[in-house]
Amino acid sequence: TEKIYEHALEVLKENDQGSYTVPTKGLYPFQWNWDSCLTALGQFHYDEARAWTEIETLFANQWPDGMVPHIVFHVYSDGYFPGPNVWDTRRPTPTSGITQPPVAGFAIKRLYDRATDKAEAARRARALLPRIDAWHRWFYEMRDPGHEGLVAILHPWESGRDNSIDWDEAFERVPTDGVEPYVRRDTQHADPAHRPTKAQYDRYLYLVQLFRSLGWDNARLHDASPFKVVDPGFNAILIRSAMDLAALADELGEPELAARNRARAENSLAALETLWSDKHQQYLCRDRVTGQLIDSASIGGILPVFAAVPKARAEAIARTIERWANEVKYMVPSHDPADPRFEPKRYWRAPAWLVMNYMIQDGLRSAGETAMADRIVTSSLELITQSGFAEYYDPTTGEPCGGGRFTWTAAMVIEFLE
Numbered sequence: 359t360e361k362i363y364e365h366a367l368e369v370l371k372e373n374d375q376g377s378y379t380v381p382t383k384g385l386y387p388f389q390w391n392w393d394s395c396l397t398a399l400g401q402f403h404y405d406e407a408r409a410w411t412e413i414e415t416l417f418a419n420q421w422p423d424g425m426v427p428h429i430v431f432h433v434y435s436d437g438y439f440p441g442p443n444v445w446d447t448r449r450p451t452p453t454s455g456i457t458q459p460p461v462a463g464f465a466i467k468r469l470y471d472r473a474t475d476k477a478e479a480a481r482r483a484r485a486l487l488p489r490i491d492a493w494h495r496w497f498y499e500m501r502d503p504g505h506e507g508l509v510a511i512l513h514p515w516e517s518g519r520d521n522s523i524d525w526d527e528a529f530e531r532v533p534t535d536g537v538e539p540y541v542r543r544d545t546q547h548a549d550p551a552h553r554p555t556k557a558q559y560d561r562y563l564y565l566v567q568l569f570r571s572l573g574w575d576n577a578r579l580h581d582a583s584p585f586k587v588v589d590p591g592f593n594a595i596l597i598r599s600a601m602d603l604a605a606l607a608d609e610l611g612e613p614e615l616a617a618r619n620r621a622r623a624e625n626s627l628a629a630l631e632t633l634w635s636d637k638h639q640q641y642l643c644r645d646r647v648t649g650q651l652i653d654s655a656s657i658g659g660i661l662p663v664f665a666a667v668p669k670a671r672a673e674a675i676a677r678t679i680e681r682w683a684n685e686v687k688y689m690v691p692s693h694d695p696a697d698p699r700f701e702p703k704r705y706w707r708a709p710a711w712l713v714m715n716y717m718i719q720d721g722l723r724s725a726g727e728t729a730m731a732d733r734i735v736t737s738s739l740e741l742i743t744q745s746g747f748a749e750y751y752d753p754t755t756g757e758p759c760g761g762g763r764f765t766w767t768a769a770m771v772i773e774f775l776e
């Protein structure tokens with residue numbers, strides 16, 4: 359394990375650009391939102407100050423309306439598509455125009471709780487509190503205009519689970535006419551069989567072009583988008599972050615900010631129950647265009663254990679994970695292996711991802727499901743021993759897939775070993 363730890367540090371350091379870290383060289387040469395927040399947890403173990411900087415750099419690029427973009431294009435690179443000119447968001451430092459799972463509130467609470475220099479950590483946390491609070495407010499204003507208590511994603515890239523089976527049906531409603539000609543770059547860095555299809559990519563770009571034509575005005579995007587999905591995993595991350603931000607704000611003497619975030623989290627936690635499926639024994643996505651639950655048992659519906667869901671739900675989810683685990687070699691597949699649409703190597707349609715394992719085991723542990731949490735950690739470390747620090751893994755064989763020498767995978771390994 360000492361060797362694995364050393365290797366993980368090496369991966370983090372080689373992807374470190376000074377004030378932010380790239381997910382991996384080549385495939386992802388900029389700063390990604392949730393990658394950075396989770397990466398900070400690993401960085402903390404060798405450089406506490408550097409960990410705070412990672413998140414501060416991201417928030418320095420927050421939009422005036424409160425959104426925190428999913429990519430910050432700090433330094434130009436033509437190795438990635440769609441680059442800043444396609445997004446055309448006209449920010450001082452170019453950014454994308456959509457967001458990503460809001461894991462920052464959770465991350466800074468964890469950094470603060472573990473800090474050795476509490477005064478310094480308090481100073482840095484205090485500066486981030488109002489920014490993260492503004493991002494949370496943005497979500498409820500812009501992505502829950504009907505006050506359902508749950509926020510929608512408007513692009514699969516926002517979920518972080520780009521080509522999940524969850525989006526297939528809703529994506530059929532997204533047209534592709536008028537998509538400008540483009541050349542993909544991802545398939546030059548990674549095996550095309552591990553990546554989204556061309557049909558999906560065309561739709562990713564249709565949405566980008568549509569939002570760009572609306573001037574990235576978030577007050578207009580929600581209603582205009584043909585794709586609006588309520589993802590239980592995404593909402594669970596928001597709920598957990600709001601809860602954690604509230605607890606931290608209380609500790610730092612910001613009771614109003616704390617109360618606001620606690621109210622948001624409690625309201626959303628209650629609304630999350632409308633996504634529970636007895637049939638699948640997990641949560642499901644809801645298509646906000648049709649109002650229907652989406653019959654797709656993905657890891658997005660397992661992730662709510664990361665928020666404080668009722669104990670009976672956490673127990674049921676632990677059993678669902680067990681059922682999935684019995685069908686594969688490594689945990690946790692990102693989709694139910696019994697689903698005929700399960701594709702073991704294709705990105706978010708089955709592969710195991712260490713960040714998901716990390717959040718799921720953390721939630722299971724809080725819910726008292728320690729045995730299953732431990733099993734996930736053991737399986738994660740076995741994957742690394744067999745296959746190194748890949749972007750993700752075929753859960754049926756452990757084969758490394760996607761990009762190599764991957765930052766957040768390394769960060770999660772450091773967390774598992776600490």
Ligand code: DGY
Nearest residue numbers: 428439440515520544
């Ligand atoms: C990509 O380009 O594959 C990313 O996942 C989008 O953020």
